[in-house]
Amino acid sequence: MTGITDETLIKQYRSGNAAAFDQLYDRYRLSVYNYIFRQVSLSAQAEDIFQDVWFKVIQSLHQLDTPSQFPAWLFTIARNRITDHWRKKKPESLEYEDELQSDSPLAEQIAFVRNCMERLQALLQALKPEQRDAFVLQQESGLTLEEIATIAQCGRETIKSRLRYAMQKLRKGLEGCDE
Amino acid sequence: MNNPQDDKISGLYHKISKARPSQMLDARIRQEARRQLRQGRSPGSYRWLSVAALLVLSVGVVLRIIDEVPVEQSLQDNLEIMEMDAAPVLKEENKAVIRADAIEIQAEKLKKVEKPAMSAAPVARMKLQKMPEAVESATLASDPEFSDASQAEYDMERLSDSLVPHEQQFLPENYCGMEQLRGVTDKQLLQETLEKLLSENKLQQAECLKKLMNQVLAD
Numbered sequence: 493m494t495g496i497t498d499e500t501l502i503k504q505y506r507s508g509n510a511a512a513f514d515q516l517y518d519r520y521r522l523s524v525y526n527y528i529f530r531q532v533s534l535s536a537q538a539e540d541i542f543q544d545v546w547f548k549v550i551q552s553l554h555q556l557d558t559p560s561q562f563p564a565w566l567f568t569i570a571r572n573r574i575t576d577h578w579r580k581k582k583p584e585s586l587e588y589e590d591e592l593q594s595d596s597p598l599a600e601q602i603a604f605v606r607n608c609m610e611r612l613q614a615l616l617q618a619l620k621p622e623q624r625d626a627f628v629l630q631q632e633s634g635l636t637l638e639e640i641a642t643i644a645q646c647g648r649e650t651i652k653s654r655l656r657y658a659m660q661k662l663r664k665g666l667e668g669c670d671e
Numbered sequence: 672m673n674n675p676q677d678d679k680i681s682g683l684y685h686k687i688s689k690a691r692p693s694q695m696l697d698a699r700i701r702q703e704a705r706r707q708l709r710q711g712r713s714p715g716s717y718r719w720l721s722v723a724a725l726l727v728l729s730v731g732v733v734l735r736i737i738d739e740v741p742v743e744q745s746l747q748d749n750l751e752i753m754e755m756d757a758a759p760v761l762k763e764e765n766k767a768v769i770r771a772d773a774i775e776i777q778a779e780k781l782k783k784v785e786k787p788a789m790s791a792a793p794v795a796r797m798k799l800q801k802m803p804e805a806v807e808s809a810t811l812a813s814d815p816e817f818s819d820a821s822q823a824e825y826d827m828e829r830l831s832d833s834l835v836p837h838e839q840q841f842l843p844e845n846y847c848g849m850e851q852l853r854g855v856t857d858k859q860l861l862q863e864t865l866e867k868l869l870s871e872n873k874l875q876q877a878e879c880l881k882k883l884m885n886q887v888l889a890d
Contacts, residue, residue, distance in 0.1 A: 505704070513704040521697065522689055529690040539696050546700045550707050609687040612680070631684050662680050669683075 499559040506554055517546070520563070523632040524570050530616055530628040531574045541577055545570045567633045568643045571625065578621070608669035615665040623658040626651050843886055847879035856887050 496515065504512035524545060529538040548569050556565060616624055622644075629640050637655075641648045846852040855861060861884045868877040 505708075508708055510701075510705045510708055514701055517697075517700065517704070521692060525692045526690050535690070538690065539692060542692055543696060543700065547703055550700075550704050608683055612683055613687055631681060659674070659677050659680065663676050666680065666683070 497560070498562040502553060502556065502559040502562060513550075516562075520566055523634075524566060527567065527570055527628050527632040528574060530632075531621070531625065532577060533617060537577065541570070541573045544573050548573075563633055564635055564639045564643060567629060567635065571629070571643055574625075608666055611666060611669060612662065615662050618665075619658055619661060623654045623661075626654040627658040627662075630655060841876045841879035843879060843883040847876050847883055849876075849880075852880075852883070856890075858884070858888060861887065 498516065498519070501512045501516045501519075505516065525538065525542050528541045528545070529535070532538050532541065545566075549566060556562065558565075616628070619627065626640060626644065629635070629643065633640070635643070637648050637651055641651045644651060841847045849864070852861070852864065861880065865877055865880045865884065868874075868880060
């Protein structure tokens with residue numbers, strides 16, 4: 493994050509500079525989109541949520557009292573939208589952990605995946621939502637544990653625990669996978 | 672993420688192909704950002720606009736209140752001052768009008784007496800001619816004859832004279848209002864009385880006395 497700070501870009505946009513918004517948008521569009529996409533998997537749903545998130549940002553940017561905390565605010569909006577999405581459409585009840593056992597059909601299917609990246613994507617989808625959320629949020633936003641805990645509306649230790657479990661499962665699923 | 676394996680997983684995560692929003696979606700979001708700026712419909716703008724409107728309204732109301740109170744007070748003050756200033760003028764005007772009325776009444780009475788020889792009638796008429804001027808400019812005191820205190824006293828005396836009953840008017844049969852002259856036939860005494868009346872400028876009474884003297888001397 494070099495050059496102009498988020499705070500400066502937000503101030504410039506507030507004072508009528510549309511190009512400042514473009515710069516801010518370019519800075520976060522991929523990370524926000526991937527954070528959403530990793531949660532919902534389907535591009536169409538991800539795009540709907542992504543648009544809602546940025547429209548909300550545009551409408552509320554003038555109300556942001558602490559522009560320096562823009563990333564945390566942005567990912568909070570995204571997370572709330574994802575939560576709303578799942579609230580409306582209940583996720584299929586999958587036995588995430590049990591089905592990830594090495595002798596499970598999913599694990600066997602993963603074993604057949606030709607490259608580790610594909611395995612990783614599959615493993616991510618198999619994670620519990622809150623674990624996946626914590627992991628993807630950490631990877632995409634680059635926020636601290638405290639900030640992620642604030643976004644997820646839980647304690648720092650809870651986030652730390654979720655990340656630990658997520659990593660354990662990913663490590664286990666990616667055994668033998670050379671970089 | 673202190674575990675080296677965790678770092679590998681993180682590295683692997685960032686190597687997997689990144690999903691991207693469509694260009695159409697990018698354009699839509701950028702367009703929305705510009706639309707908000709153009710229309711100024713952000714809640715922040717409304718907030719500042721409402722605060723500014725409220726401020727202007729409050730200042731306007733306060734200024735109006737500040738302006739109105741002194742105007743009312745000054746109006747009342749001015750009215751009181753004008754009334755105080757006008758009071759003497761009105762009194763003088765009233766006095767002048769009363770004087771004019773009294774002299775007019777007296778002149779009318781003199782006309783009824785029909786004594787062309789009387790010198791008081793022209794004097795009264797002369798004064799009557801001067802009265803409108805006195806009425807119009809009672810406070811200006813342009814005419815010394817009517818502006819000084821003695822003249823006012825004279826006029827008031829004339830006024831009181833005009834108000835006495837008819838029997839007491841300055842008629843020879845009433846001894847010209849001087850009961851002490853009843854039965855007096857002394858020419859010298861009557862002459863002295865006449866001179867005194869003239870010296871006191873009691874012209875009407877003096878004229879009356881002249882007639883009385885003529886009657887007495889004729890008898």
